[in-house]
Amino acid sequence: MTRNKMMLALVLMVAMIVTAACGGANSNTKSDANNNAAATDAPKDPVTIEFWTMQLSPTFDDYIKNVISNFEKENADIKVKWVDIPWGDMEKKILASVASKTAPDVANLNPQFASKLAELDALVNMDEMVDKATIDTYFEGVWKSNTFNGKTFGIPWYLSSExxxxxxxxxxxxxxxxxxxxxxxxxxxxxxxxxxxxxxxxxxxxxxxxxxxxxxxxxxxxxxxxxxxxxxxxxxxxxxxxxxxxxxxxxxxxxxxxxxxxxxxxxxxxxxxxxxxxxxxxxxxxxxxxxxxxxxxxxxxxxxxxxxxxxxxNVAAMNLVVPKQSKHQEAAVKFSVYMTNAENQVTFDKIVPILPSIETALEDPYFNTLPESPTPIDRARIVSAAQLKDSEVLVxxxxxxxxxxxxxxxxxxxxxxxxxxxxxxxxxxxxxxxxxxxx
Incomplete structure (x- = not known):
């Protein structure tokens, strides 16, 4: 990756801009076959879920593809199709997909835009789909930032703290x-x-x-x-x-x-x-x-x-949402929890200077220990991570x-x-x- 490409990626991520251990997420999602038939996947037939991100390709191809590959190895009944959308096109495309009933199973959005879909009651309620023990691993204020009309419409992914x-x-x-x-x-x-x-x-x-x-x-x-x-x-x-x-x-x-x-x-x-x-x-x-x-x-x-x-x-957050149109809601939520777990977030944060939404991820020395001969960028990272526990999405x-x-x-x-x-x-x-x- 060239330095210019990395710089562009850094700016874009903040403009979007802004845990459980890495492993199977079977215990992280709630299933209710009686009330939500769409969330029940056939146990023997692999299903494919579509995952949309905002302008992360090609800069982060290796990282995203590796997480997907590991997830598929641990969940043989689920396949993930990754689609990257240009930043400027995401709002138009996601709204069009919802209107035409072709929405992806998982989408990467910021809270303010995701709330537009939540206002239409188009997103699943994560408080009902994710077990409380897993919910409690995320920063409380950040989790609550994805709430609209009393329902939590998304799972926090990565953060930026000014x-x-x-x-x-x-x-x-x-x-x-x-x-x-x-x-x-x-x-x-x-x-x-x-x-x-x-x-x-x-x-x-x-x-x-x-x-x-x-x-x-x-x-x-x-x-x-x-x-x-x-x-x-x-x-x-x-x-x-x-x-x-x-x-x-x-x-x-x-x-x-x-x-x-x-x-x-x-x-x-x-x-x-x-x-x-x-x-x-x-x-x-x-x-x-x-x-x-x-x-x-x-x-x-x-x-x-x-x-x-x-x-x-204030802290700025990006999240993952699951549209209600998804025929595989449980698989989609399982993948979202996996993508945002501590290990995967720390790996991502070391590629690009962002912060994790999982509280225990901050225990990694990368966020609290300066390297030998630290640069101003290293020191800035430590300051930013240190104030995260006292930060929240203010609006x-x-x-x-x-x-x-x-x-x-x-x-x-x-x-x-x-x-x-x-x-x-x-x-x-x-x-x-x-x-x-x-x-």
């Missing part, structure tokens, strides 16, 4: 302690002011092209919706203060102008160019910095992610999520650009979210 990576050379030039990164939004604002005054550089590039704004609100103790997800709950003084925080930083030129037009890729470009002091991201992006700006990588240190008043940190799946996210970000940006007050922006955002939840 951390604070910062250029110590810029910190030193600004007279800041290079061993101390900001831990709160208040500290981040002060660091941004000091760095701009002392160096002319920016400290931070807020990411507004993903879910980071909403995650930041939740971390700051702001409830996005009511318990039933029927109405917004953030038209509050706390949310106004949150919007005002971003507005003040923007008006004081303490965050780049481009934050209202560009996203995470711009932050990476600025960090590796040495014009941004802090990169808030998954550690896998340091591979790109290593390739393009080795001097910046050498100056990079890592710390836990900046958090709001609650101290909560749960909800109806019309893309439009809800768009409404909140657009209103925040309107306040930042001076088109309306922070209070009016919050009020308008809440009204737009109410409209989406009412659909």
């Amino acid at each position: 951390i604070t990576m910062y250029n110590t050379d810029i910190f030193k030039a600004a007279g800041l302690d290079p061993e101390k990164a900001p831990a709160t939004y208040e500290e981040l604002a002060q660091v941004a002011k000091t760095i701009k005054e002392k160096t002319g550089k920016y400290a931070w590039f807020p990411n507004m092209d993903g879910s980071k704004v909403l995650e930041g609100m939740v971390s700051d103790g702001i409830q996005l919706t009511d318990a039933d997800m029927k109405k917004s709950a953030f038209n509050t003084p706390e949310a106004v203060a949150f919007f005002q925080y971003y507005t003040d930083l923007y008006k004081q030129d303490l965050i780049p102008r481009e934050v209202v037009t560009e996203g995470h890729s711009k932050a990476i470009d600025m960090y590796q160019a040495g014009s941004l002091a802090i990169l808030a991201s998954g550690p896998q992006f340091l591979n790109k910095v290593q390739e393009n700006a080795p001097d910046v990588l050498k100056a990079t240190k890592s710390a836990p992610s900046v958090a709001g008043k609650t101290g909560k940190k 749960p799946p909800m109806k019309n999520y893309d439009e809800i996210k768009k409404a909140i970000v657009e209103e925040l940006q309107a306040a930042m650009l001076g088109k309306k007050s922070a209070e009016d922006a919050v009020k308008q955002a809440a009204a737009r979210v109410d409209a989406e939840l009412a659909k």
Whole structure:
């Protein structure tokens, strides 16, 4: 695999982006032949299940094919057909397959998109298909992130945990302690002011092209919706203060102008160019910095992610789901549990810098012990893994999520650009979210 291909794979996985021992999964799934005839496979006739992933081929062909081969050896009655779908085509293809009743047996999706299928009641309930002992091996908060209307629609696969990576050379030039990164939004604002005054550089590039704004609100103790997800709950003084925080930083030129037009890729470009002091991201992006700006990588240190008043940190998850249309649901769930077991996840995590969804997998020295002569990338991995147990998916799946996210970000940006007050922006955002939840 060429370095460029690996770099592309790293970026794509986070954009998707974000256990039991390796062995037969016979005890990991529940069977109820009376209530779910579709989940019962003929004991003598091998069945074939179709497994869809998002743009993992050809970069990870060896890994995926090896897991499938091992699974088939231990489950002679099941064959797995692997189909890799381009990232940009997955949503269209999976929706079309469900509509035409040709859905795959297992699909690799993120929680927010999978929830669209769950909203249609198109996915099996994993709480009913997987035994409790196996469920308990996954991080509790990550397992719950795959819940919609009280049903768990997916099994967590791989994760990404954002951390604070910062250029110590810029910190030193600004007279800041290079061993101390900001831990709160208040500290981040002060660091941004000091760095701009002392160096002319920016400290931070807020990411507004993903879910980071909403995650930041939740971390700051702001409830996005009511318990039933029927109405917004953030038209509050706390949310106004949150919007005002971003507005003040923007008006004081303490965050780049481009934050209202560009996203995470711009932050990476600025960090590796040495014009941004802090990169808030998954550690896998340091591979790109290593390739393009080795001097910046050498100056990079890592710390836990900046958090709001609650101290909560976010983790991004990818999962495996089983459509109800599958004629072999039990086999499909058995394969999903096998694919995500500790041994298979650790192997995958050593190929690409991601994190496991199985709690015991973190006991592997790879996640908690630095090698001799560690690189900044090694240190970032340890920091990221260490904060995983205290992280959760902060924004749960909800109806019309893309439009809800768009409404909140657009209103925040309107306040930042001076088109309306922070209070009016919050009020308008809440009204737009109410409209989406009412659909």
